[in-house]
Amino acid sequence: MNVNQGTILVTGGAGYIGSHVVQQLGEAGYQIVVYDNCSTGSPSSVLYGDLIVGDLSDLDRLYQVFATYQFTAVLHFAASLIAPESVTRPLDYYANNTRNTLNLLRCCSVMGVNKLIFSSTAAVYGEPKENPVQETAETLPINPYGRSKLMSEWLIRDYGNVSSLRYVILRYFNVAGADPRGNLGAIAEKATQLIRVACDAALKRRSNLGVFGTDFSTPDGTAIRDYIHVEDLASAHLAALQYLEEGGNSQILNCGYEQGHSVQEVIDRVKAISQIDFPVLKLARRTGDPASVVACSDKIQSLLSWKPRYNDLDTIIKSTLDWERRRKVNSPTFLHNRSSTSDASLKVV
Numbered sequence: 001m002n003v004n005q006g007t008i009l010v011t012g013g014a015g016y017i018g019s020h021v022v023q024q025l026g027e028a029g030y031q032i033v034v035y036d037n038c039s040t041g042s043p044s045s046v047l048y049g050d051l052i053v054g055d056l057s058d059l060d061r062l063y064q065v066f067a068t069y070q071f072t073a074v075l076h077f078a079a080s081l082i083a084p085e086s087v088t089r090p091l092d093y094y095a096n097n098t099r100n101t102l103n104l105l106r107c108c109s110v111m112g113v114n115k116l117i118f119s120s121t122a123a124v125y126g127e128p129k130e131n132p133v134q135e136t137a138e139t140l141p142i143n144p145y146g147r148s149k150l151m152s153e154w155l156i157r158d159y160g161n162v163s164s165l166r167y168v169i170l171r172y173f174n175v176a177g178a179d180p181r182g183n184l185g186a187i188a189e190k191a192t193q194l195i196r197v198a199c200d201a202a203l204k205r206r207s208n209l210g211v212f213g214t215d216f217s218t219p220d221g222t223a224i225r226d227y228i229h230v231e232d233l234a235s236a237h238l239a240a241l242q243y244l245e246e247g248g249n250s251q252i253l254n255c256g257y258e259q260g261h262s263v264q265e266v267i268d269r270v271k272a273i274s275q276i277d278f279p280v281l282k283l284a285r286r287t288g289d290p291a292s293v294v295a296c297s298d299k300i301q302s303l304l305s306w307k308p309r310y311n312d313l314d315t316i317i318k319s320t321l322d323w324e325r326r327r328k329v330n331s332p333t334f335l336h337n338r339s340s341t342s343d344a345s346l347k348v349v
Contacts, residue, residue: 007031008241009071009113010049011056011104012078014041016186017119017175020234021075023047023184028238033069035062036078040188047183056100059107066111073115073244075237076104079149082192083123084286086145097148098155105159115244116156116167117237122226122254122293124150124171131260132226132296135171135252142288153252166250168240170233173256173295177229177316178323185323194266195227195317199324202274209278211263213285216292222263224292226256229310229319239304251303256295257311266313273317 008025012018013034019041025032026048034046037055054061056078079097080086086093101118108116123146124139141147156167176195178185191197201209214221236255243251271277300306310316 006072007033007069009065009069009074010034011074011076012036012041012119013049013075014038014043014046014051015077016041016188017172017230017233018075018077019045019047019184020179020230021077021237022049023179024231024234024238025049025241033065033071035065042187045184045187056103057095059103062103062107063110066107066113071111071113073117073241074104074108074113075117075119075241076101077119079119081121081145082190083143083145084192086143086148090144093144093148094151097145098151101152101155105155105165108165109159109163114164114166115241116165117240117244118152118156118167118169120153120169120171120252121146121149122171122173122256122295124153125293127288127290128293131292132256132258132294133254134296135254135299157250160250166244166248168244168248168250169252170236170240170300171252171254171295172233173226173228173254173293175230175233176227177231177310177319179231180310180319180322182322182326185320185327187327194225194263195270195320196324198267198270199274199317199320201278202270202276202321203324204276204278207279208281209267210281210283211267212283213289214264214282215285218262218291220262220264222265223289224260224262224294226258226260226294227266227313227316228256228295229308229316232308232310235309236300236304236306239300239306243304248303251299253300253303254295254297255300256297257308258295258297259311260292260294261313266317269313269317270321273314274321 013022014036032049034051126140126142
């Protein structure tokens, strides 16, 4: 598709999820500016558009960027996202997640930007009472990460109520996988997501894998989660952007497959696909870990006509393994093979 809808701002577009969305936006013909402090992302992950290395806490610079480019929409990914870390560093999480969302909204207000897509999380639900979890479920986050994201949602909703802003808040479940073409994947060295950690163990980058809780009320005793491929999540953002461009009203939407897999099932599949065994340690439950969290995704599929392409655990694991096998460990400036994005141009401003 060839679009001419003005320039899109993508905050955090050098990170794992943001970079996959930038690639899809670029391939769809959008003009893109990525604003990222590159604390966890990398310039080499930005395959389209202009990259501005900056922090959302720098409100003066942010205003200048908005004034220069005259954005028509904002996709906001930039955030801190490790839940256990948020417990020990709550002020950092409220600053980077909540305050910086406020800064972004101030710029949107002054510069007249009225379309926003926000990267939220299933952590806002806390310990859900029912599965699959619907968007109308009670929001009772159990850690500063989830609370900082929910507070950001409140900011967006409150501002939307008194302005022309229309938004789509996307609540992610467990994001995993990598671009099947090999252009992009996770590069942060501190892997915390189960599938990537298990792949690290299979590739002997760690000596073992710890399982937090084997006595949940689930068929095999380990926790169940809904894993969504990062490419499907990226396509949901493009569908949400098109929805807003066509005049759609503000929405909150879950991003998942309505399909849960247990921790033990993931481990077994990683071992089978990699054909490598690795030690697994049984550890005590972490405080607040729910037994099962699975998305109800009826709303996003019906409203945005979103159709996942990679709804398969083995596919998610294989793409992660392929990426991790070729990724240079301890090299945050790993340059990707851009053969399938040969028309991409990157300008660091």
